[in-house]
Amino acid sequence: MFAPVSPADPTHSATPQRRDLIAGLEKGLAVICAFDQERPLLSVTEVAERCQLTRAAARRYLITLEHLGFVRSERGRWSLSAKVLRLAQSYMHSGRLPRLVQPELHRLVAALKEASSAGVLDGDDVICIAALTAGHLVSSTLQPGTHVPAFCTANGRVLLAALPPAQSDAWLAGRHFEPRTAHTITDPQRLRAELARVRSQGYALVDQELEIGLRTISVPLLSADGAVLAAINVSAHAARRSAEQLIDECLPALRQTQATLRRLL
Missing domain, CATH: 1.10.10.10 (Winged helix-like DNA-binding domain superfamily/Winged helix DNA-binding domain)
Known part of the structure; x- marks a missing residue:
């Protein structure tokens, strides 16, 4: 995909x-x-x-x-x-990726009234490079500079699914996964199947695997030649939107943002 x-x-x-x-x-x-x-x-x-x-x-x-x-x-x-913070600030102010992504997050959040963030893969984690809330706290991880486990987050699974299959298999094989909630998938075989699903459908949906009450849907941010540079998500509290609503109501807006940024990246 x-x-x-x-x-x-x-x-x-x-x-x-x-x-x-x-x-x-x-x-x-x-x-x-x-x-x-x-x-x-x-x-x-x-x-x-x-x-x-x-x-x-x-x-x-x-x-x-x-x-x-x-x-x-x-x-x-x-x-x-x-x-x-000066080290992080230097990147946030000079890095091309966060400077291009942040205005699109504003448009996405204004349209959906839900939080959104973008991140890149760094070893076991995803580092947030841009984030914006809609005025209500969804998760403390939705702010620039925070890092979250890649295996149980939507941005993380999008980025892991973009790796060559042999590399993603090696990534899964070399780690032990600790559950963050009762919903967290930790079995490598199930995670491998999830990555295959993400690769096929072009998006990841993670339902309360990182935090109870947090649902997130993510798509990759692509360059003009189709290479994955980062991932962007929409996060909502489970009481506000069901998983089906994230797909029906938020995924189209995410894909529109994805298309807009692809022309810029």
Whole structure:
């Protein structure tokens, strides 16, 4: 139904030679990424474990990042500072994809009165690059910069379905899936069948697999040559719209947005 993810996607770029990489930068960024919503405060030992560093090396990276203003320490625990937002802000302001997508989200949300977001695949997760609510909170994950598991989200399944079959099979085979709700599909065979369905029909519908009460429908964002660059969704509370209503009422608008963006991407 759609072409594989664009080679420009960082998860599909050519692997560089190790001699061309700056190990210190790689490890420093890994330290920043060690902090997340579940672990906002970390000790030196915890950072070392999460980043596969010695305790001495983790301490030096943290001290350097503190000197640069990206982390702060208090009573032996470390946390990110607001300066880290500058890294995300640089992408949001300069990246072509979020700048093109955001105006279309405004039109989509205004028409449907439901939340919408766009995301790209990053390892196990989907990172939100643009989002807009319709004035009512549907999920705390619908904001730029948040990341959610790819396997149990509509945007994630669209992006996984766009991978070459051998690559998506390897992705499924290499992971253990923890249920987020009682509805979450965690069996690799069922997930493989779901990805085949998404690939065939051109959209993904996920019903309360990430959060109870959250229903989401998603389509891929395609370049002019048909490569998948990202995914865009509409999210609604289960009390507001049924799964059938998402397909009947929201999918046509999503596909119209998809067509509009394809002329721009």
